[in-house]
Amino acid sequence: MLPSIEQRLAKELAARPAQVAAAIALLDEGATVPFIARYRKEATGGLDDIQLRLLEERLRYLRELEDRRASIIASITEQNKMTPALLESIALAEDKTRLEDLYLPYKQKRRTKAQIAIEAGLAPLAETLLADPQQDPEAIAKDYLRDAFTNADGGANPGVLDTKAALDGARQILMERFAEDAALLQTLREYVQEHGVVESKVVAGKQDEGEKFADYFDYSEPLAAVPSHRALALLRGRREGMLDVALRLDSEPEKPKWDAPLNPCEGRIAARFGIKAQGRPADKWLLDTARWTWRVKSFMHLDTELMGALRDKAELDAIGVFARNLKALLLAAPAGPRATMGLDPGLRTGVKVVVVDATGKVVDTATVYPHQPRNDWAGALHTLGLLAAKHNVSLVSIGNGTGSRETDKLAQDLIKQQPDLKLTKIVVSEAGASVYSASEFASRELPDMDVSLRGAVSIARRLQDPLAELVKIDPKSIGVGQYQHDVSQSQLARSLDAVVEDCVNAVGVDVNTASAPLLARVSGLSSTVAQGIVAYRDTHGAFASRAALKKVPRLGEKTFEQAAGFLRVMNSANPLDASAVHPESYPLVEKILLDVKRDMKAVIGDGALIKSLNPARYADDKFGVPTITDILKELEKPGRDPRPEFTTATFKDGVEQISDLRPDMILEGVVTNVAAFGAFVDIGVHQDGLVHISALSNTFVKDPHTVVKAGQVVKVKVLEVDPKRKRIALTMRLTDSAPQPGAQPAQRPDRNDAKRVQQHQRQERTAAPASGAMADAFAKLRK
Known part of the structure; x- marks a missing residue:
């Protein structure tokens, strides 16, 4: 069994x-x-x-x-x-x-040709020819002629009018039997998996319209070797009617002839049923039946199945890429509770300005017009300086959309003009900010604020605490996916929701400051209970302890058990309420305190004392060594944040446009996205560069995620720049040299990946991508 x-x-x-x-x-x-x-x-x-x-x-x-x-x-x-x-x-x-x-x-199916033939009495003919190829098909078929009739179920049957109809019916019976043989089907499946080739051609007349799929106008690759991003591009091209995509065996031509020798799969069908070419009267008929089975039934079945399997695997890989990038972004280092100015760049419509205090509360707003057409640079600096001084701003968060570098220069001039403010500026990804601005939650959270200013609020808060702010946005809108609209949306949502849940609970949540969307991601809390917590907090004031949570309507014992360990009450009389120690373990902590004869405040943070304790000493039937070990670690560093220390990338002065780049420049940048074939890096020129997987490290890299992650600050060297097509080739191997004119490039992705890198936008957009299949591929990363 x-x-x-x-x-x-x-x-x-x-x-x-x-x-x-x-x-x-x-x-x-x-x-x-x-x-x-x-x-x-x-x-x-x-x-x-x-x-x-x-x-x-x-x-x-x-x-x-x-x-x-x-x-x-x-x-x-x-x-x-x-x-x-x-x-x-x-x-x-x-x-x-x-x-x-x-x-x-x-399997119950519609009435097939084989079933109609069986009704007409042709099963014995099929059996006879298969069992005894010495029989002459034409001769014995004459014994099975029959006029049209109505069968027992009332269905019309055309009968068997001549020997051709008799032999066609007998063939249909055998073809259905051959095609439905489970053992044979598995053998054929394994052969095609190993020897299948995926090919694509441009649909006639679609060359111009389908230019973004140009890499696949004449493409072939072994089925087993097609990577996920190429599979999804092929399937999208077929779905949009630009590509003809086909599967064939590597051992036969594109259009095999009917009189050619049996191919390996046709041969396997024949062998399975003892069909051989020995010159007997029925041999050719039986061999043709084997060939018909393969071409009309088995191959069509496997084509659908294996291309579906290729799609499924590609979707899983794409979902995995999205999940890993999302996790890196959510667990990015927080700047912390510091007064922050958020700048949402804009040119003609102005730069939207918002100031939030250390808790994220909006305390001021403005719109300045430093760029064309008004060019009020001095007035913008004056306004920003007044706001920064008034609210003791220490951080300036700048969205990376259109006008980002111009606005970054504005912030730089502000810092030079107001050195006493000790401002620090950081460019952050604004992916999803516009989605948040127009969301129902944003309208409830910021009801009296114009939609255009809400984006600046999101930009400011996501610098303070990326996790707390980004959970307000549908994960699919954050913009770190690969072909996300081409994959199973239910599976994608399930995977991303799991990532968000794991990240939120790994960090922990301050129950007295968290928003309802953040609380809803805590273990065991539904959206309804999360909103209930916020409503109770607004009515009764801050929670004084974890135990006070039990007063919230619909927050029962089971929910409390699931959620309490991940919720923090920072000013509780019991210091454990601000830690990851679960309330069910409080009696165990009391037991440890009694043993060491110290009070809670004396023990918390005393690393030497805690390291001297043996977890096994306190183990019992309820709490084992693993749990006690975790508790001791938490007592040593209560409420520790697993996220890294806050760091920022410094973009090089004077490098603001792609035209400012020169080969061999070494720059600092931020990883914005990681794909199966490399990483995209924002180096401050409005166009992310690509570090191909081959240029991520001096050693072989199978998975780029093992080397870099979204949000990571990295140093890169410029290898090649193509301003016309907006391509930037980078390397993290700083000893690499840019290729000399006319020389073979130092960084050469495979031909399909290289051509697909055309235009990767760092913000969500709806405009059509530029020409080139990689452009299409990576525009979709941000959709």
């Missing part, structure tokens, strides 16, 4: 079945992954959040598999066609593909 779900998951996770069973039980009880990973280590044997997310996803798949298995068994049994051997095969099927292969002959 097939191992149980727990056993299969244990093997996949390299864990013990007991660990998996415990995790499944907790998930089924409604526990969240962050809660299980942090506070139920004894039960799961220390499974981490990555393992638990994989377990959760695979558990969903395997349960769907078992449901489908039961449904198939019931269907075949109801048809009275179940046999012990078939039941055993179905019971041992390890995936959905194998299950569907076995079910194929019994």
Whole structure:
């Protein structure tokens, strides 16, 4: 028998079945992954959040598999066609593909040509020719002629008017049998997976309209080697009617002839049913039947299935890229609670200015017009200087959209003009700011503020705390995805929601300052309960303790258990309320305090004392060594933030446009996006440069995410600049030299990736991308 779900998951996770069973039980009880990973280590044997997310996803798949298995068994049994051997095969099927292969002959389908032939009495003819090729097909077919008739179900049957119709019907019967043979189908599938080639041609007359897919006008690549980003580009080109995409075997020409020798797959079909070319009367007819089976049935089935599998894998890879980039962005270093001025750049419409205090509350707004057509540079500096002095601003956050470098220069002049203010300026990604501005939540949060100013609020706050601000925006609008509109939206949403949940709970949330969207991402809290917490806080004032949360309507014991450890009450009488120690563990902490004969305040932060304690000394049936170890770490550094220290990139003065770049320049920049083939870096010229995967490190890099992440400050060297096509080739290997004119470039991505890099915008946009397939690919990264 097939191992149980727990056993299969244990093997996949390299864990013990007991660990998996415990995790499944907790998930089924409604526990969240962050809660299980942090506070139920004894039960799961220390499974981490990555393992638990994989377990959760695979558990969903395997349960769907078992449901489908039961449904198939019931269907075949109801048809009275179940046999012990078939039941055993179905019971041992390890995936959905194998299950569907076995079910194929019994699947309810529309009346086929084979079924019509069987009704007309042609099954014996098919059986005779297959069993005895010595029979002459034309001669014996004469015995099966029949006039048109109505069958028992009332359906019209054309009958068998001549020998050709008889042999065609017999062929249909054999073709259906051959195509529905599960073992043969798996053999053919494996061969095509290994020897299939994906080809694409431009649709006639679409050369100009489909220019962005020019790399695929005459393209071929082994099926097994097609990377996710190329697969998604191909499929998009086909969907938009610009490309003809086809799958063929590597051993045969594009349009094989009917009289050619059997190809490897046709040969496998023939061999499976003992069909051979021995000069017997029925041999050619049977060989043609094998060929018809492949070309009309089996290959068409596998073409659909394998191209679908290619799409599914590409979608998973794209979702994985999005998830990793989103996590890096959410866990970017916060500047902290400092008064911040947000500048939303604009040229003709002016620069929108917002000042928020250390808590993120809006305290002032303005609009200045330093750029064309007004060119009021002095007036803008005067206004900004007054606002900065009035509110003790220490940070200036500048959105990276249109007019960003011009506005960055304005901020630089402000800093020079007002040195006493000790201002620090930072350019931040404004991806999703416009989405937030027009959102329902923004209208509730900032009801009396113009939509155009709300974006500046988001820009200011995301510098103070990226996580707290970005959770207000649909993750798909943050702009760090790859082909995100081409993938399963439900699967994408599930993955991104999991990332947000893990990030929020890894950092923890101040329950007295958090917004409802941030609270809704805390383990166990629904949107309704989160809004209830904010409403209760607004009515009754700040929560004095974690225990006070139980007074919030609809926040019951189960919800409190899931959420309490991730919520912080910073000024509680009990210091543990500001830590990641769960309230259920407070008695254990009291036990430790009694043992060391010290009070709470004396123990918290005393690293030497805490390191001297043996966790095993305090273990009991309820709390094991893993939990006690976590508690001691938390007592040593309560409320520690897992995010890195705040750092900023300094763009080079005088380098503001792509035309200012020169080969071999070394610049500082910020990674804005990481894709399967490299990383995009903002170097302050309105156009991100690409560091191809081959130029990320002096050593081989399989996955760019192992080297860089979104938001990371890096040093790069300019290799090549193409202002006309807005291409910037960068390297993080600072010893590389830019190629000399006419020489082979030092950085040469493969031909498909290289051509696709055309125009990567750092902000969400709706304009059509520039020509070039890579332009299309990476414009979609921001949509």
